[in-house]
Amino acid sequence: MKPSDWLMINQQPFKIAIASGKGGTxxxxxSVNLAAYIAEQEDVVLVDLDxxxxxxxxxxxxxxxxxxxxLKMIPQWDESLCTLCGxxxxxxxxxxxxxxGPTILVFPELCHSCYACxxxxxxxxxxxxxxxxxxxxxxxxxxxxFVESRLNIGEEQAVASIxxxxxxxxxxxxxxxxxxxxSPPGTSCPVIEATKDADFVILITEPTPFGLxxxxxxxxxxxxxxxxxxxxxxxxxxxxxxVLRYCKAENIPVLARIPNSRKIAELxxxxxxxYPEFPEIRESLGHILDYCLSxxxxxPA
Amino acid sequence: MKxxxxxxxxxxxSMIDPRFGxxxxxxxxxxxxxxxxxxxxxxxxxxxxxxxxxTSQRIFELKPDxxxxxxxxxxxxxxxxxxxxxxxxxxxxxxxxxxAYEKYKSGELKEV
Amino acid sequence: xKEIVIISGKGGTxxxxxTASFxxxxxxxxxxxxxxxxxxxMHLLMQPDFGNEHDFYSGELAYIDQSNCTxxxxxxxxCRFDAISVIDGEYVVAPIDCEGCGxxxxxxxxxxxxxxxxxxxxxxxxxxxxxxQMVHARLETGADNSGKLVAKVKDEAKAIALGKxxxxxxxxxxxxxxxxxxxxxSGANFVVLVTEPSVSGLHDLKRVHQLVKKFNIRxxxxxxxxxxxxxxxxxxxxxxxxxxxxHLADLPYNEDFTMAMTQGETIVEYRQGTLTALIKESWxxxxxxxxxxxxx
Numbered sequence: 001m002k003p004s005d006w007l008m009i010n011q012q013p014f015k016i017a018i019a020s021g022k023g024g025t026x027x028x029x030x031s032v033n034l035a036a037y038i039a040e041q042e043d044v045v046l047v048d049l050d051x052x053x054x055x056x057x058x059x060x061x062x063x064x065x066x067x068x069x070x071l072k073m074i075p076q077w078d079e080s081l082c083t084l085c086g087x088x089x090x091x092x093x094x095x096x097x098x099x100x101g102p103t104i105l106v107f108p109e110l111c112h113s114c115y116a117c118x119x120x121x122x123x124x125x126x127x128x129x130x131x132x133x134x135x136x137x138x139x140x141x142x143x144x145x146f147v148e149s150r151l152n153i154g155e156e157q158a159v160a161s162i163x164x165x166x167x168x169x170x171x172x173x174x175x176x177x178x179x180x181x182x183s184p185p186g187t188s189c190p191v192i193e194a195t196k197d198a199d200f201v202i203l204i205t206e207p208t209p210f211g212l213x214x215x216x217x218x219x220x221x222x223x224x225x226x227x228x229x230x231x232x233x234x235x236x237x238x239x240x241x242x243v244l245r246y247c248k249a250e251n252i253p254v255l256a257r258i259p260n261s262r263k264i265a266e267l268x269x270x271x272x273x274x275y276p277e278f279p280e281i282r283e284s285l286g287h288i289l290d291y292c293l294s295x296x297x298x299x300p301a
Numbered sequence: 302m303k304x305x306x307x308x309x310x311x312x313x314x315s316m317i318d319p320r321f322g323x324x325x326x327x328x329x330x331x332x333x334x335x336x337x338x339x340x341x342x343x344x345x346x347x348x349x350x351x352x353x354x355x356t357s358q359r360i361f362e363l364k365p366d367x368x369x370x371x372x373x374x375x376x377x378x379x380x381x382x383x384x385x386x387x388x389x390x391x392x393x394x395x396x397x398x399x400x401a402y403e404k405y406k407s408g409e410l411k412e413v
Numbered sequence: 414x415k416e417i418v419i420i421s422g423k424g425g426t427x428x429x430x431x432t433a434s435f436x437x438x439x440x441x442x443x444x445x446x447x448x449x450x451x452x453x454x455m456h457l458l459m460q461p462d463f464g465n466e467h468d469f470y471s472g473e474l475a476y477i478d479q480s481n482c483t484x485x486x487x488x489x490x491x492c493r494f495d496a497i498s499v500i501d502g503e504y505v506v507a508p509i510d511c512e513g514c515g516x517x518x519x520x521x522x523x524x525x526x527x528x529x530x531x532x533x534x535x536x537x538x539x540x541x542x543x544x545x546q547m548v549h550a551r552l553e554t555g556a557d558n559s560g561k562l563v564a565k566v567k568d569e570a571k572a573i574a575l576g577k578x579x580x581x582x583x584x585x586x587x588x589x590x591x592x593x594x595x596x597x598x599s600g601a602n603f604v605v606l607v608t609e610p611s612v613s614g615l616h617d618l619k620r621v622h623q624l625v626k627k628f629n630i631r632x633x634x635x636x637x638x639x640x641x642x643x644x645x646x647x648x649x650x651x652x653x654x655x656x657x658x659x660h661l662a663d664l665p666y667n668e669d670f671t672m673a674m675t676q677g678e679t680i681v682e683y684r685q686g687t688l689t690a691l692i693k694e695s696w697x698x699x700x701x702x703x704x705x706x707x708x709x
Contacts, residue, residue, distance in 0.1 A: 022452030023588060024425010028613070052589055053423070053620075055613040089358070093473065093515045095351025098358050098381055105384060107377045110351050114514030115493055153620070156591050185424055185588070186451040188557045192509060208674050210429070210454040221554045224509075238671040262641070262666060269611035269642040319600040323564045349472040349559045350592065372628040375595050391629065394600070411629075 012170060013045065013179035016292050017198035021214025023185035026204050026234035026258065029268055031182035032059040033275045037285040038178055039144035045173045048148040049194040050184040051134065051161045057148050058271045062139030068168075070149055070161050071130040073113045077104040081125035088117040088126055108133075109156055134161055136168060145173065158190040166197070178293075187221045195222070200292045201229040202255065208239035212246060219252065228295050232288065235260040255291050256284035304330045304405070305365035306398050311339035317401050319371025319394035321378055322352030328398060329363055353378030361385055369393050369401050373413055389413050414574045415703045416567075418601040418630075420586035420594060421608060422617030424452065427637040428607040430670050431692065432585045433458040434679040437543055438696045439581055445547035446570035446584045448563045448597045450534070453549055455585055458679055461539030461547055469536050469550065471561050473513035473528040475506045481525035488517035488526060509555050531556070536566060538573070546573050560596035563587060567600065581703075590620050598624060603703040604632040605695075606658065610645035618649065622656060632658045633702060635695060639663035659702055661695040664688060 018031045028050075035046035036059075048054040075088075075097070082104060089097045089104075096110035097117055108131050118128045134151040149165040151158060162184075169179060183194035195201050201222055205215040215231065222229045231247050236257035247254050258264070258281060267274050275281040307324035309316040318324040327340045340363070345355040353375050360368065360382070368387050371394030373379070382389060390410040393401035404410050419435075421428040433455060436445045447455040475496070477488070482504055489497040489504060496510035497517065508531075518526040534552040541547045548570040550562055570582045584601070587593035598604065604625050608618040618634075625632050634653050639646045646663065653660050665688070673683035681689045 022424050022454070024423060052591070053613070053617060055616070058612045058616075091515070091519060093513060095348065095354040095358075098354055098361070100358075100361050100381070100384055103384070105381060107351075107354055107380070109377060110354065112512050112514055113493060114512060114516050115491070116514055116516035116519065119491065120516075120519065153590070153623075187554050188451060188552070189555065192555055206671075208671055209457045209677065210452075210674060213454055213457055214452050217554070224554055235671075238668055240675045260668075265638065265641050265666065269609070269614075269638075269645060271612045320564075321599075323560070323596070323599070346564065347561065349561045352560060372599055372601075372630065375599075376627075394602075 011174055013173060013176045014293060014296055015179050015181060015198045017181040017183050017195040017201045018204060019183040019191060019195055019201055019218060020185055020204045021187060021218035022210070025206050025211065027185065028055050028182055029274065030202070030204050030232060030234070031180055032056050033273055033281070034285050034288065035144055035146070035180050036273050037275055037282065038289065039142060043143045043145065043176045045145045045147060045169055045176050045179040046182065047165060047169050047179060048182045049162050049165060050182060051149045051151045051158050051165070052184065054148040054150050056182050057139070057146065059273065060139065060141050060144065060146055062141040062144070062146050064137060065140050066138040068136050069132045070134040070136050070164055072111070072133045072157060072160050073128040074108045074111045074131045075106055075118045075126035076129040077106060078125045078127065081123045083123055085122065088121060091116045091120050112157065113160065133157065136165055138172070145176070158184065159193045162190060162193045187217050191221065192225065195227060196225055198227060200295050201227045202232055202288065202292070203229055204232045204234055205243060206235045206239065207233055207241065207243045209242070211239070212243050215243060216246070219250065230255040230291060233257045253291065255288045258284060302332045302367065303365040304332065304402065305360060305363060305368045306330070306401065307370040308339070308398055313337065313399040314397050317369070317371050317393040317396050317398065321370050321372070321374040322356045324356065327356070327359060327363065329365055330402065354381055357381035360387070367405070369405055369410065414571070414580060414582065415602040416571070416582045416584065416600055417603045417605065417699060417703055418584040418586045418597055419605045419607060420597060420621055421606065422588065422590070422621035423608070423613055424588055426607045426609045426614065427670060429454050429585055430458070430674060430680065431607055431635060431637070432583060434681045434692045435696050435699070436583055437679045437681050438693060439543070439583065441544040442579050443543070443545055443581045443583050444570045444574045444579050445541065445545070446566050446582055447547065447549040448566050448587050448593070449585045450550045450552050450562055450566070451588060453551060455547070456539070456549055458674065458677060459541040459543070459547055460677070461537065461541050461549065463537050463539050465538040467536050468532055469534045469562060469565065470530040471533040471556070471559050472531045473515060474508055474511050474531040475513070475515070475517050476527050476529045477504050477506060478525045478527065479503055481523050483523055485522060487520055487522065491516055491520055533562065536562070536569070538569060545579070548573070560592040563593045563596035590624060594621065595624060598628050598630060601628070601630050603699060604630050605661065605699060606632055606634040608634060608636055608649060609638045610636060610642040610649060612645070615645060615649055615652070619652065622658070626656070631702060633661040633699060634658050635661045635664060637664045638666040641666050659698070661698050662691045664691055
């Protein structure tokens with residue numbers, strides 16, 4: 001069976017997550033260029049899951065096709081029912097509820113929506129209610145569909161917004177063959193939420209000691225999640241060959257090497273795509289895509 | 302009047318702890334009785350999240366009229382303290398409690 | 414003793430390389446604190462000996478004692494994070510999904526669920542090549558950086574600085590605008606913002622500066638790779654002027670940063686050129702501004 005056949009019968013897009021151990025290694029650069037490249041041929045969804053700082057949108061001027069609120073459930077105090085028994089602040093492990101004399105105060109930013117206070121309240125005086133914590137926006141430029149969620153400032157529960165955004169994409173773009181997920185940086189919960197149901201993860205790094213160190217952490221995370229993954233080396237030519245040696249020793253495929261160039265840095269800083277100016281990068285994008293899709297054939301799980 | 306300080310130690314010569322939520326001690330000075338009481342806040346300091354509200358809850362229970370601290374409380378703590386109508390004076394980092402109290406008395410600390 | 418915090422909002426701006434350079438310039442008079450625990454890279458430039466290692470516990474994790482479990486299934490029913498599943502007839506908690514809210518433990522009829530302190534990582538006090546010391550940490554995969562770990566690292570650094578009568582603590586701050594960066598800033602005497610002239614660089618600079626302002630901390634800014642986009646560099650300078658942030662330096666796009674890093678060195682050790690001169694100048698300015706930052 002050809003990968004394309006398998007993808008046709010699978011009712012969901014092939015999900016490629018682009019991640020990195022630390023910020024600033026070229027995650028967004030790769031995501032937007034790969035998305036624009038695919039969109040030359042076919043429909044593709046690019047999803048920015050870096051909900052605290054979504055930056056992919058700075059590269060496209062799309063038409064807004066859909067907008068909706070991202071909600072999280074928080075307890076809402078019903079003064080008329082409350083007996084001030086003092087249980088709710090005690091059951092909240094996150095200190096999101098305070099009892100100040102005759103008043104119960106809820107701090108939505110600290111709430112993890114565990115429902116303990118609401119369901120353990122003996123008189124049902126803290127019913128869970130939705131609160132807007134950010135917005136999901138869906139843009140379109142020709143064949144490129146671009147979805148981002150942005151948390152309101154002060155909101156910290158990134159994971160819920162990431163989960164919701166993935167759900168939206170799965171529902172609306174089930175017919176699209178490929179979806180790209182620009183993940184938040186690091187190795188903590190938001191990254192795990194962003195990558196845990198990807199079909200393939202691209203880890204992008206730089207060939208420097210910092211890059212190598214952060215890559216090893218990201219690899220550790222991906223192995224824990226049991227994800228198939230490959231590495232793209234950005235700014236190839238600076239630094240040393242330790243990253244390549246590490247990948248070889250660990251049997252990790254290196255999908256592409258994007259050359260180091262001041263011109264690329266300039267294009268990025270101005271919010272422009274790079275592959276139209278560099279034929280070799282166009283070629284690399286093609287190679288990356290082929291590799292990702294070929295893994296679908298090997299492990300149709 | 303009861304004055305609360307965020308403090309790195311337990312007496313008048315201790316430094317102000319510039320942090321609110323994760324302060325080492327809360328020290329209360331009762332101007333009437335001239336007493337100085339120090340409350341160890343290390344349990345709150347060791348909370349992963351919500352240190353600001355947890356310390357605010359303690360402040361509420363101690364019922365001071367004025368709070369003197371360093372950088373000032375973060376967003377959530379500020380909300381909780383506002384609810385108590387607490388008078389908050391900031392900018393007392395790098396001072397001992399005694400110095401901070403004098404500056405407060407002479408109106409040289411900034412109120413938020 | 415003064416606390417100087419270096420933050421950037423966005424990753425990849427050269428914050429750690431610049432902080433490490435300041436640490437070298439400050440020598441034995443500077444205690445380092447690496448609070449960028451999500452991407453803790455400082456140790457790669459500082460040759461730490463990892464001399465003093467400690468476990469770091471943060472948050473909680475539900476644990477089900479199988480011997481007392483009656484398999485009633487209540488915990489699984491109430492868990493909003495789908496963290497409890499049945500494997501071979503036993504109810505087990507998936508650590509990666511558990512938020513540590515403690516709800517299951519509260520409702521378990523046989524009290525067989527306990528909340529264990531979660532081992533979130535390790536922290537170290539190391540002797541480093543500058544002849545001084547550094548406090549740093551490493552998080553377990555999937556563990557969240559928290560205000561608590563940042564506070565811990567800073568507290569230890571402060572204790573060393575006070576005990577050994579050092580003049581400065583240099584803090585490599587956390588990224589983003591959340592709880593860890595708030596904890597990085599809390600207690601600081603001066604903040605150095607490192608940015609770059611890209612659309613995202615300016616955007617993130619503005620966001621993180623909102624926090625700095627809230628804490629009434631004096632700030633200075635270094636624009637790295639300033640020549641890569643002169644127009645945006647100019648926009649950044651206008652912003653600095655408007656917000657009364659000291660403009661410390663414009664650093665040119667220069668691959669010596671990377672070359673130095675490859676040798677495990679900071680730029681000020683690697684080459685005595687324009688870049689090193691600019692960083693030295695910045696460090697002198699920072700010291701002056703930090704000590705001027707007197708009580709209002």
